[in-house]
Amino acid sequence: MKVGLIAMSGVRVQDAELMKLGLTLPGFVERSEVIASLPSLSLLTLAALTPSDVEVSYHEVDDIDRDVVPDLGFDLVAISTMTAQGLDAYALADRFRASGVPVVMGGLHATCVPDECGLHADCVVVGEGEKVWPTLIEDARNGRLKSRYDGDGAFDFADAPMPRFELLDVNRYNRLTVQTTRGCPHKCDFCASSIMLTKGYKAKPVEKVIAEIRAIKAIWDRPFIELADDNSFMMRGHAYELLDAMAKERVRWFTECDISIAKDEVLLSKMAAAGCRQVLVGLESPVSDGLDGIETNTNWKLAQYPKYEQAVRTIQSHGITVIGCFVLGLDGHTPRVFDAVYDFAARTNLYDVQVTLQTPFPGTGLYRRLEAEGRLTHPGRWDRCTLFDLNYEPIGMTRDELVDGFRGLVSRLYTPEFVKQRREGYHRELHRFRQQHRAG
Numbered sequence: 001m002k003v004g005l006i007a008m009s010g011v012r013v014q015d016a017e018l019m020k021l022g023l024t025l026p027g028f029v030e031r032s033e034v035i036a037s038l039p040s041l042s043l044l045t046l047a048a049l050t051p052s053d054v055e056v057s058y059h060e061v062d063d064i065d066r067d068v069v070p071d072l073g074f075d076l077v078a079i080s081t082m083t084a085q086g087l088d089a090y091a092l093a094d095r096f097r098a099s100g101v102p103v104v105m106g107g108l109h110a111t112c113v114p115d116e117c118g119l120h121a122d123c124v125v126v127g128e129g130e131k132v133w134p135t136l137i138e139d140a141r142n143g144r145l146k147s148r149y150d151g152d153g154a155f156d157f158a159d160a161p162m163p164r165f166e167l168l169d170v171n172r173y174n175r176l177t178v179q180t181t182r183g184c185p186h187k188c189d190f191c192a193s194s195i196m197l198t199k200g201y202k203a204k205p206v207e208k209v210i211a212e213i214r215a216i217k218a219i220w221d222r223p224f225i226e227l228a229d230d231n232s233f234m235m236r237g238h239a240y241e242l243l244d245a246m247a248k249e250r251v252r253w254f255t256e257c258d259i260s261i262a263k264d265e266v267l268l269s270k271m272a273a274a275g276c277r278q279v280l281v282g283l284e285s286p287v288s289d290g291l292d293g294i295e296t297n298t299n300w301k302l303a304q305y306p307k308y309e310q311a312v313r314t315i316q317s318h319g320i321t322v323i324g325c326f327v328l329g330l331d332g333h334t335p336r337v338f339d340a341v342y343d344f345a346a347r348t349n350l351y352d353v354q355v356t357l358q359t360p361f362p363g364t365g366l367y368r369r370l371e372a373e374g375r376l377t378h379p380g381r382w383d384r385c386t387l388f389d390l391n392y393e394p395i396g397m398t399r400d401e402l403v404d405g406f407r408g409l410v411s412r413l414y415t416p417e418f419v420k421q422r423r424e425g426y427h428r429e430l431h432r433f434r435q436q437h438r439a440g
Contacts, residue, residue: 001141002055004074005047006092007040008085009060014389015403021411039168040080041177041228042107042129048161049133054141058167061085061092069095076140079121080107083192083361086382090120097122102145104136109382111196112363118147127151128197130160153199157182160204162215170220175254177228178212180204180242184231186258187297188284189369190327192361193230201231203238210245217251224277227255233267234260243270256280259304262311268318279315280323280354283308286340289332296365312348316426317433321351328406329358334396338409345413349425353413356387357406358394 013019039058047056057072069092077096081089086109093103097120106125110117114124125132128151139145165176182194183201216223232255233239246253247270257279261267271279285291288305295301304311312322326341345353360367360376370376375393378384384391394402412418 001053001075001137002057002073003050003137004072004077005040005043005056005058006064006077006079007043007058007060008079008081008089008092009038009040010062010085012084012383013386014384015407018388018407018410021407038175038177038226039173041163041179043078043080044163044165044167045161046078046129046133047164047167049130050137051134054137056164056167058164060172061088064092069099069101071099074101076104076137077101078104078106081105081109082107083109083112083382083385084387085109086113086117086385088383090117093120102140104140104145108192108194108196109362112192112361114148123147123149125149125151127153128155130155151197153197155198157202157204157208160208162208162212165212165215165219168219175224175226176216176220177226178209178216179228180209181229181232181234185234186231186295186300187365188282188295188301189365190294190358190360191230192364195230196363201234203235206238206242206245209242210249213246213249213251217249223251225251225253227253229255232257233271234258236264236267239267240270243267243274246274249275251275252277254278254280256282258282259307259311259315262307262314268315268320272318272320276320278321278323278352280325281312281315282325282327283344284325284327285330285333285337286326286344287333287337290327290330290337292332294330309344309348312350313429316349316351317430319430321426323352323354324348324350325354325356327356327358328409329390329392329394329397329402331395333394335401335405338405341409342412345422346418349422349429351423351426355406355409355413357390357402358392359385359387359389360392361385 043058050056079089079093093105096103102122104123104125105117105121106129110124111126114126117124123145126148131151132149136149181203183198184195185201213225216225252275254277259281284294284301288302291302291305293299312324315322328337341355360370370392377393378391381391390399390403
């Protein structure tokens, strides 16, 4: 039996004007390239759970002819897709099925719209795939593949296998991924992440994480690793143990956190010592009005707002650069928000800035709310769920004001002059902090 694993990689923005801007804005282009260059850790994990007598190969979608599906001898194809690539995934699945190859579809998008995916696939995996994959493979080779397999969200990370990193051509990637946690204790209404796959928040045993890092080092001399976590280090005891172990591996890495890490000097020191070079922090809004209500458990984001500027400075004072992530078009935003983002970045010397448009993804509270309010403008147009293409009716400004304001902000944020200004400011602040630290 031969199984082909296909990752629907890459971000294809529909806004032609924004893409024209991106061609001349290195900061904007660089972040898009980083996102596009990550391999699918979920597929590499499923490969590790596949019986040894089953042949497995890994492919990025760009390796596959989009017009005519080549005869690669697959007995089964598994496609993992995010929502933005959902329509492309459907078309590819249809072509494989037309050629007689059964298709399994999984991932966040399949979990959120399984019935729709089922129109294009023989089988849909809902939720975490690790627990169901061995059974699915056995059923497939015995000709009794079910139309749906439901991971119950209770996969134990202690049972996590070593991903099949050796299936990759590492020369085509600028970083590889290791997952240390899954889930998030917060519940933001726009968030389409692993909280939709799993129950609660869980951490992978430290020894397994270190083994994965060593496996990457075995195939890549000087790797840069991205932790495939939605919110790292929320379990402090596990975090301290993990970071102490990572420090011995001498690798450079990036992850996503919330601003609570700024109040833990021990954690920040351990992160820096362990090789952390950058964190992405979801600030979401530079004004408090945009934050009210987006975190639906305790309104946590709004409560943290007064700490934002100091948090950025504290994290960066440890030599860990911050990508401040802002979501534009939140309810409560007006056209003044664009200047507010720019001014925040300037005041805090944010090393990098990521701006996106609020995007209602299927399965999220935001999607359900905007659907009920009649504010979805492109229902079913998953190719507009790129984070850069407007697909809903905003309030507080018109659609044109939001799109034009977003384009204008992008054109200002990523000019070489402004990037240089922020980064020189970062280095000055870091030098000052280290001098004070030595003096103290």
